[in-house]
Structure formats: structure tokens, C-alpha cells
Amino acid sequence: MHNILDLTARQVVSAFTTKELSPVDYMQALIARVEASEPWVQALWLFRPEMALEMARASEARYLRGAPLGPLDGMPVTVKELIATKGDPVPTGTAALPLDPAREDAPTVARLREDGAIIFAKTTCPDFGMLSSGLSSFHELSRNPWDLSQNPGGSSAGAAAAGAAGYGPLHVGTDIGGSVRLPAGWTGLFGLKPSFGRVPIDPYYTGRVAGPMTPTVDDAALIMHSITRPDWRDATALAYERLDWDVGPTNVQGLKIGLMMDAGCGLPVDPDVREAVAKAAMTFEENGATIIPIGPVLTRPMLDGLDRAWRARFWGLMQKLPAQAQDRILPYIRQWAASAAMLSPIEVADGYEQIYAMKRATNGALQRIDFILSPVNPKRSFAADWASPTNDPTRPFEHIAFTVPWNMGEQPAASIHCGMSSTGIPIGLQIVGHRHDDLGVMRLSRAYEEWRGPITNWPRHER
Structure with missing residues (x-):
């Protein structure tokens, strides 16, 4: 068997089942890669190799008895640090919070454990998950494995860095404005933001979802079987559907696909990005789809209104912390939030209303077309130690104009x-579908992945 760490998740599980590969051997190989790479990549928190090996031995014993726990038994998985794991602190990327242990697993973690997955580490995020960056006041600086001087994006920064660096194929992030898709885009991964409520989460909030970040679409499909199962703690969750996530590529013949190259506001699209996305759209056209140029869904008042609402919400949360704790928050985040002290209640309420304006605009954009293509990130890359592509707390969301509307509109979207x-x-x-058509987005992604071919030059930093 060739390098076992190059196998897809499904291939690994199949090899466990046929006993061609032991969960212990796979975990040992993965631990060796992490230990060789992590001093440079800095993607992980609570990396516990001895515990992981103990769990791998238990999994191996179950396979030998022919009684695996579930479809992910023995499979290493990381989850974003702010997804609670029982008994572990949840600092949410900031040095400002006490390190109190979580009383229970979050829904995503509970489902993964039920199916036998081994959560061998958690992945880093910036303070309160509020940046598209690997910069944090609590964690080490996470870097982009493709170029360690560059940022992996965020807020699922560590998940993206871990996936690109080859720390196994299965990683789970969260996304409220692009936090799965933005870092997936900058690191070459497939990242799925499911329809709002498709994957139960706790705590829940408007637009917030959890989703897979994986080298291939099929890797994401495998984990979606587990994490979409119901959990009563998410009062915003969709009614559970037992969907067949193991989709093949769709036939795009006759599909009407919108191409959105202008976000309506925010940073301009770099020429490299524009060219790559246009070329991808041409591939859909060559395979029988009709590509229809469309205008943006986002406006300046929408983006600025959401910014005001989020600033006010965070300012309120920050005021509940002791003064010394507030001083430990990343200065960029603190400066961003502080301006909310000057906002009037009317300004905050109007800002929150812009969420509903985005819902209407996104729903309207998908009328009479099947899917939308666009860039994920307008910028090619930015420095590893920057808080955002602008590095300016007065312009914090200029880079999320292509991604955030679909959080507020609740549509599935992938990078x-x-x-x-x-x-x-x-x-x-970015591939966007109608609300609840997660399988359609997966099928279209599989089609493009097949036309594009596999990625064979993933970066490795083993020394």
C-alpha cells in the first residue's frame, strides 16, 4: 500500500474493515507527521497522541471482533477549538476567558464519537472566532502550509492549516460569515457551509453553521452522514433527513448557472482570482451548462449594517468581562468592538434588519437559475501575522462580501x-445552491472536482 496518509477517508475506513490497515498503524503515521510539521504550521491545540493511540487500539480490537462502533470507527478527526469537547476548556481563541472545562460534548462532537471517530486534537481559531485569520491572543500563530509567510484565513484557521498539511482528511470548522469557505479557499481544501440548521450546533446563532473541511468532496460526504444527525439542543435545526451524502457528479447539461464576479462592495477581486474563477465557469459551460452573468446580492448598507449589529453584540459581551480580561483580548478585536459604544439603539436595530434584507436578496438571486458561481476570496493572500486582508479594524469585513450573504440567506455554499x-x-x-439543496451543491462540486482532477502537490513540512 502506498503512503497511507495519502488515502481518502473512505479508503482508510475500508482498509480498516478489511484489516489491510490497522487504526493503530494509521494513527502512528499521523502522529509522526503532526510532530514533524506542527512546529512550523501551528494548526493544533490539545494534541494528545497517547490518548489517540489508546483509542486507536480499542478501535483495532473492535475491528478484529467484527464489531466497529460506526462508519468512522478509528478515523482521526479534528474539530475547531470553539466546538466543545467534554472536560476540555473552550477558550474560543482568546486569552480573555477562564479555562473552565466543558460539561458536555457539542452536538457535532457527540455524533462523531458515537460513530467511533477519534478526536485526536482541536484546531486553532482567532479571538472569539471573529477574524478571517490565524492570529489569536491565546493560540500560536497558525500559518498557511502552502507558504508559511502567508495566512491560512479563518476563523477556522487551524482546520484549514491542518487539512492542507496532511493531518488526516477529516476536519470540522464553523462558519458565520465565511469561516469555513474563506480558509478552505486559501488552502486548497473543499469546504462546505451547509444550509442553516442542517448540522445541529450549540450554541447556535443567526447564520452560524458547522461544516467539513477536507481534501476531497467525498471526504466531506463521509463525515456529513454523522454530523447531520439530530440533537435537541439546537432549536434552529432543520427537521432531520436521512440524505444520501455519497453523491456522484451531476450532469450539468441544461443547468442555468449564474456567474457573480462583482460582490457589490468590499475589496476588489484580484486579477489572478478573477481569471481562475472565469476559467472554472468556462469548464461548466463546456460541459453543457448555461452560464449567466449576474449582479451582486450585497450592498454597502447591508454589509455596514451587519458590521454595526455584530460590533454591538460583541461590545455587550465584552462589557460582561472584568477589566483585566478585556485587556487580554486581541487589540484589533477590541478596537473593532469599542466603536459600538457610540452607536444608537436605532443604528443597531437597523443593522440587524440588514440580515433580512440579505435573506430577500439572496433568495431573489437564485430565482430562475439553479446555482451561482463566484470567487470565495477576492484577495490572493495576505501576511500570516495580519488580522485580516485589510489589517484595519475600521474595515473588518471587506473580504467577506462574496461569502456572508449566503450565511444570512441560509443557502448551502461550498469552496x-x-x-x-x-x-x-x-x-x-464558491458554489451556491438553493436553500436546503445541500446535495445539489455536493453533486456540482463533485462534477467540478472530476473535471479539475486530483490535487497531487499538497504542501508538506516534515523535517
Whole structure:
């Protein structure tokens, strides 16, 4: 068998089942890679190799008895640090919070454990998950494995860095404005933001979802079987559907696909990004789809209104902390939130109303077309130690104009690798579907992945 760490998740589980591969051997190989790479990549928190090996031995014994726990038995998985794991602190990326142990597993973790997955580490995120960056006041600086001087994006920064660095194929992040898709785009992974409520989460909030970040679409499909199962703690969850996530590529013949190259506001699209996304759209056209150029869904008042609402919410949360704790928050985040002290209640309420304006705009954009293609990130890349592509707390959301509308509109949206920039960083193509058509987005992603071919040059930093 060739390098076992190059196998897809489904291939690994199949090899466990046929006893061609032991969960212990796989975990040992993975631990060796992490230990060789992590000093440079800094993707993980609570990496516990001895515990992981103990769990792998228990999994091996179950396979030998022919009684695996579930479809992920023995499979290593990481989850984003702010997804609670019982008994572990949940610092949410900041040095400001006490390190109190979580009383129970979050829904995503509970479902993974039920199916036998081994959560061998958690992945880093910036303070309160409020940045598209690997910069944090609590964690080490996470870097982009494709170029360690560059940012992996965020807020699922560690998940993206871990996936690109080859720390196994299965990683779970969260996304409220692009936090799965943005870092997936900058690191070459497939990242799925499911329809709002498809994956139960706790705590829940408007637009917030959990989703897979994986090297291939099929890797994501495998984990979606587990994490979509119901959990009563999410009062916003969709009614559970036993969907067949193991989708093949769709036939795009006759599909009407919108191409959105202008986000309506925010940062301009870099030429490298525009060219790669246009080329990807041409591939859909060559395979029988009709590509229809469409205008943006987002407006400046929508983005600025959401910014005001989020600033006010965070400012309120921050005021509940002791003064010394507030001083430990990343200065960029603190400066961003502090301006909310000057907002009037009317300004905050109007900002929150912009969520509903986005819902209407996104729903309207998908009328009479089947899917929408766009860039994920307007910028090619940015420095590892920057808080955002602008590095300016007065302009914090200029880079999320292509992604955040679909959080507020609740549509499924994915990022898939569609080219490389002149800076040597991957470029993400966003694929957006109608609300609840998660399988449609997966099928279209599989089709593009098949046309594009596999990624064979993943970066490795083993020394």
C-alpha cells in the first residue's frame, strides 16, 4: 500500500474493515507527521497522541471482533477549538476567558464519537472566532502550509492549516460569515457551509453553521452522514433527513448557472482570482451548462449594517468581562468592538434588519437559475501575522462580501480549489445552491472536482 496518509477517508475506513490497515498503524503515521510539521504550521491545540493511540487500539480490537462502533470507527478527526469537547476548556481563541472545562460534548462532537471517530486534537481559531485569520491572543500563530509567510484565513484557521498539511482528511470548522469557505479557499481544501440548521450546533446563532473541511468532496460526504444527525439542543435545526451524502457528479447539461464576479462592495477581486474563477465557469459551460452573468446580492448598507449589529453584540459581551480580561483580548478585536459604544439603539436595530434584507436578496438571486458561481476570496493572500486582508479594524469585513450573504440567506455554499495565484496560494471557487439543496451543491462540486482532477502537490513540512 502506498503512503497511507495519502488515502481518502473512505479508503482508510475500508482498509480498516478489511484489516489491510490497522487504526493503530494509521494513527502512528499521523502522529509522526503532526510532530514533524506542527512546529512550523501551528494548526493544533490539545494534541494528545497517547490518548489517540489508546483509542486507536480499542478501535483495532473492535475491528478484529467484527464489531466497529460506526462508519468512522478509528478515523482521526479534528474539530475547531470553539466546538466543545467534554472536560476540555473552550477558550474560543482568546486569552480573555477562564479555562473552565466543558460539561458536555457539542452536538457535532457527540455524533462523531458515537460513530467511533477519534478526536485526536482541536484546531486553532482567532479571538472569539471573529477574524478571517490565524492570529489569536491565546493560540500560536497558525500559518498557511502552502507558504508559511502567508495566512491560512479563518476563523477556522487551524482546520484549514491542518487539512492542507496532511493531518488526516477529516476536519470540522464553523462558519458565520465565511469561516469555513474563506480558509478552505486559501488552502486548497473543499469546504462546505451547509444550509442553516442542517448540522445541529450549540450554541447556535443567526447564520452560524458547522461544516467539513477536507481534501476531497467525498471526504466531506463521509463525515456529513454523522454530523447531520439530530440533537435537541439546537432549536434552529432543520427537521432531520436521512440524505444520501455519497453523491456522484451531476450532469450539468441544461443547468442555468449564474456567474457573480462583482460582490457589490468590499475589496476588489484580484486579477489572478478573477481569471481562475472565469476559467472554472468556462469548464461548466463546456460541459453543457448555461452560464449567466449576474449582479451582486450585497450592498454597502447591508454589509455596514451587519458590521454595526455584530460590533454591538460583541461590545455587550465584552462589557460582561472584568477589566483585566478585556485587556487580554486581541487589540484589533477590541478596537473593532469599542466603536459600538457610540452607536444608537436605532443604528443597531437597523443593522440587524440588514440580515433580512440579505435573506430577500439572496433568495431573489437564485430565482430562475439553479446555482451561482463566484470567487470565495477576492484577495490572493495576505501576511500570516495580519488580522485580516485589510489589517484595519475600521474595515473588518471587506473580504467577506462574496461569502456572508449566503450565511444570512441560509443557502448551502461550498469552496473548491480552482487554481493557484501568482503568490503560490490556492484560489477558491464558491458554489451556491438553493436553500436546503445541500446535495445539489455536493453533486456540482463533485462534477467540478472530476473535471479539475486530483490535487497531487499538497504542501508538506516534515523535517
